[in-house]
Amino acid sequence: MADVLQLNTNSLQVPGEDRSASTSPSGSPSPSRNECSITPLTPSPSPRTEVRPRVARPFSVVVAIDFGTTSSGYAFSFTEDPETIHMMRRWEGGDPGVANQKSPTCLLLTPDLRFHSFGFAARDSYHDLDPEEARHWLYFDKFKMKIHSTSDLTMETELESVNGRRVRAIEVFAHALRFFREHALKEVKDQSSSVLEGNEVRWVITVPAVWRQPAKQFMREAAYLAGLVTPDSPEQLLIALEPEAASIYCRKLRLHQVIDLSQRPVTNVLDVEGSRPFDSSFRQAREQLRRARHSRTFLVESGTGELWSEMQTGDRYIVADCGGGTVDLTVHQIEQPQGTLKELYKASGGPYGAVGVDLAFEAMLCQIFGADFIESFKAKRPAAWVDLTIAFEARKRTAAPGRANSLNISLPFSFIDFYKRHRGQSVETALRKSNMNFIKWSSQGMLRLSAEAMHELFQPTINNIIKHIENLVQKEEVKGVHFLFLVGGFAESPMLQRAAQNALGRNCRIIIPHDVGLTILKGAVLFGLDPTVVRVRRCPLTYGVGVLNRFVEGRHPRDKLLIKDGREWCTDILDRFVSVDQSVALGEVVRRSYTPARMGQRKIIINIYCSDTDDITYITEPGVRKCGAITLDLLESGAVAASAGDNDKGSAFERREIRTTMQFGDTEIKVTAVDVATGQLVRASIDFLSN
Secondary structure, eight states: OOOOOOOOTTOOBOOSSOOSOSOOOOOOOOOOOOOOOEEESSOOSSOEEOOOOOOOOOOOEEEEEEEOSSEEEEEEEETTSTTEEEEOOOOSOOOTTOOOSSEEOEEEEOTTSOEEEETHHHHHHHHHSOHHHHTTSEEEESTHHHHHHOTTOOTTOEEEOTTSOEEEHHHHHHHHHHHHHHHHHHHHHHHOSSOOOGGGEEEEEEEOTTOOHHHHHHHHHHHHHHTSSOTTOGGGEEEEEHHHHHHHHHTTOOGGGEEEGGGSOSSOEEOTTOSSEEOHHHHHHHHHHHHHTTOOEEEOOSSOOGGGGGSOTTOEEEEEEEOSSOEEEEEEEEETTTTEEEEEEEEEEESOSTHHHHHHHHHHHHHHHOHHHHHHHHHHSHHHHHHHHHHHHHHHTTOOTTOOSOEEEEOOHHHHHHHHHHHSSOHHHHHHHHTOTTEEEETTTEEEEOHHHHHHHHHHHHHHHHHHHHHHHTSTTTTTOOEEEEESGGGGOHHHHHHHHHHHTTTSEEEEETTGGGHHHHHHHHHHHOTTSEEEEEOSSEEEEEEEEEOOBTTBOGGGEEEETTEEEEEEEEEEEEOTTOEEETTEEEEEEEEESSTTOOEEEEEEEEESOSOOOBTTSTTOEEEEEEEEEOOOHHHHHHHHOOOGGGHHHHTOOEEEEEEOSSSSOEEEEEETTTTEEEEEEEESSOO
């Protein structure tokens, strides 16, 4: 059986020059220092560029899945016709007055945890269940947010369904991805003139750019579990960053495919007859968005779109992906004439998506009816709670800054009845006692929210978005931005559009693509067709490993001193692979060489540490955390010795070198390794989910 060694944090030794900082911040006590399993042979302090020729892949079709917090969908394109993007078929179900090209991210499992349905079918089936029966079924809604908010994400992380039962998150995501796989492949085969093999499909899954490596790896593992691809063919699956995908599509836009809010009047005006006020820009925007949804096939420019002809060389632009769960910001520069993209500042954002408005509505209900009642109602009448959230979602989409009349939200009868039994008074009485003057009760069983009330629900989330964009444009690397692209489902909201126009419209042009909710999906398809389109990215964190270095009296603290074989070493020094916000081009690599510590060693495990800052010297400093591990599976030592010849005292073994190459310029961190003695590849993997 393989001898697995978990390396100590200080088990790497760098001979030669001390590369630690001259300052000596005090660190926490270091771990035990009685193991030394590998030795770095050739540290390389900065990434090196390795030109990777574009390899022709046998993919016949690219299928992209936009896995959103509130809605999800897929699109595909055949590699022989890359300028045509096919959107998924319209699905049954939907909400009155809402045109859907995607489906709600809802999953329904049977009481014995088998898959039942996804999307509108899941939502409608759950609604139709008998209330008592529904308590035993597992309904999941907006579950993607859990992955963003979990700091210690693992393969065992669980999700809680509406009825309180818990299931491994990886299984929930795999059920959803398996559903998309079956639907997408059926539609692709219907449109393909030839029989497609499984390895002819390249899959792309979108994730927020602010997600860290564990969450990206989690989506990849879920895709493996769902059968999209196998772990033996990892290149068949790409992880696309959502604002990056939107940026890739936006560079193809023509002038007639966008709405420029900066050229619209900020104040309301009267229509021709002067009969009623309206905001012409937002009305026109919504109408064009509505028309765009009725097409399922989209053609894209073979080069860059004419919108970019107005940009000067070196112009910068921001893409703000305003989705259901998160808002993601990326800053790009388009490189002419090749049309590739360069990231100028690390991706940023936060949990400021449209779900924030839903949470504000729930908080308002708790304030009126009591948090204990709302929690009890969600647990005892889960299907009715889902009905209430659907009713609010429909009204939320109609909210506009110029609207004067109230919005009616239907309360399920079970809510009214349950409250009377629970509290012994009517809903109307509760509203009166709450002293919320902007919310009234309708005798038709509805809550009447004034325009002011709806505005209050939107305001905290919108303020967070605007504040984040304003802070971003103050950064030195971002100054001089002339374009702001608003994309994502929440970008359809006139409330957000107006706020962005008022706060930012005087300094940059605010552009909204017509099919704003599908921008990421289309861009993900284009990314799958050409993953090299983003040429330079910025590192979101500092990454490195803990090493030993020669101890220098007066420079290194005494608590870091380790005496080994009569020599003095300083332990816990961070050997950086890359630094936060460092530019890393596609194809740039970081190389390290390691040697096993003893004969017969089968595995080398190297702990990886990360930090939000670069001003660090030791892995024990505050803010530095272990985030993953590189595993190198070694060949049997006998094979190595045989290939190197029978040298005395195992000298062939002592010289054995495992050369490791890491790539930080892609959307995921990748690692490869080669055994220098044999010239053979060593199975290398990087794991961020086992901490």
